[in-house]
Amino acid sequence: KNEVEQSPQNLTAQEGEFITINCSYSVGISALHWLQQHPGGGIVSLFMLSSGKKKHGRLIATINIQEKHSSLHITASHPRDSAVYICAAPNYGGSQGNLIFGKGTKLSVKP
Amino acid sequence: GAGVSQSPRYKVAKRGQDVALRCDPISGHVSLFWYQQALGQGPEFLTYFQNEAQLDKSGLPSDRFFAERPEGSVSTLKIQRTQQEDSAVYLCASSSGSRYQETQYFGPGTRLLVL
Numbered sequence: 001k002n003e004v005e006q007s008p009q010n011l012t013a014q015e016g017e018f019i020t021i022n023c024s025y026s027v028g029i030s031a032l033h034w035l036q037q038h039p040g041g042g043i044v045s046l047f048m049l050s051s052g053k054k055k056h057g058r059l060i061a062t063i064n065i066q067e068k069h070s071s072l073h074i075t076a077s078h079p080r081d082s083a084v085y086i087c088a089a090p091n092y093g094g095s096q097g098n099l100i101f102g103k104g105t106k107l108s109v110k111p
Numbered sequence: 112g113a114g115v116s117q118s119p120r121y122k123v124a125k126r127g128q129d130v131a132l133r134c135d136p137i138s139g140h141v142s143l144f145w146y147q148q149a150l151g152q153g154p155e156f157l158t159y160f161q162n163e164a165q166l167d168k169s170g171l172p173s174d175r176f177f178a179e180r181p182e183g184s185v186s187t188l189k190i191q192r193t194q195q196e197d198s199a200v201y202l203c204a205s206s207s208g209s210r211y212q213e214t215q216y217f218g219p220g221t222r223l224l225v226l
Contacts (some may be wrong), residue, residue, distance in 0.1 A: 043202065045195050
């Protein structure tokens with residue numbers, strides 16, 4: 001079974017700062033998911049990536065398959081980016097099995 | 112278009128009571144997932160449907176938990192004889208393709224409190 005770890009658990013930043021959230025997993029996978037959960041619970045899928053880098057607006061996700069590690073970056077952070085960011089990977093590696101989620105990184109961006 | 116909807120949004124139950132949680136996935140979505148999210152934790156997988164077939168129920172924590180999707184669209188998660196440890200947010204997600212490596216669209220969740 002895969003184990004998914006995220007760091008940091010909590011992160012406070014000033015508006016405009018560059019943010020990095022890390023995710024590591026123990027079993028090789030075909031794709032990793034990054035999700036955003038706002039207060040009140042709604043979860044939005046941000047990225048699903050299997051290699052390299054993906055960019056959407058101020059969000060950038062990278063993955064290193066060999067090192068079993070992914071990062072989510074936020075450039076020019078804004079208070080509206082405050083949320084919990086969660087990574088998820090297939091439970092049994094490759095593309096097999098249900099998703100295993102990290103515990104999330106709670107980001108708070110101060111104006 | 113309409114996203115994934117769940118009802119009720121909040122449910123308070125007395126210990127021992129049965130509850131039923133409903134999920135309306137995005138129309139036409141093949142796959143449907145149920146997750147349980149405890150406070151301060153990430154979601155944990157409960158069960159997966161492909162159309163009306165329940166292909167994976169390995170995450171259901173006990174035989175008090177039962178899920179169905181009889182016509183391949185709406186799904187119901189039923190919890191019998193609720194216990195305090197069942198208090199959590201129950202999330203439903205759907206995706207257009209089969210299996211797990213598709214973008215999942217989440218509902219707002221049902222927050223269950225068992226007293």
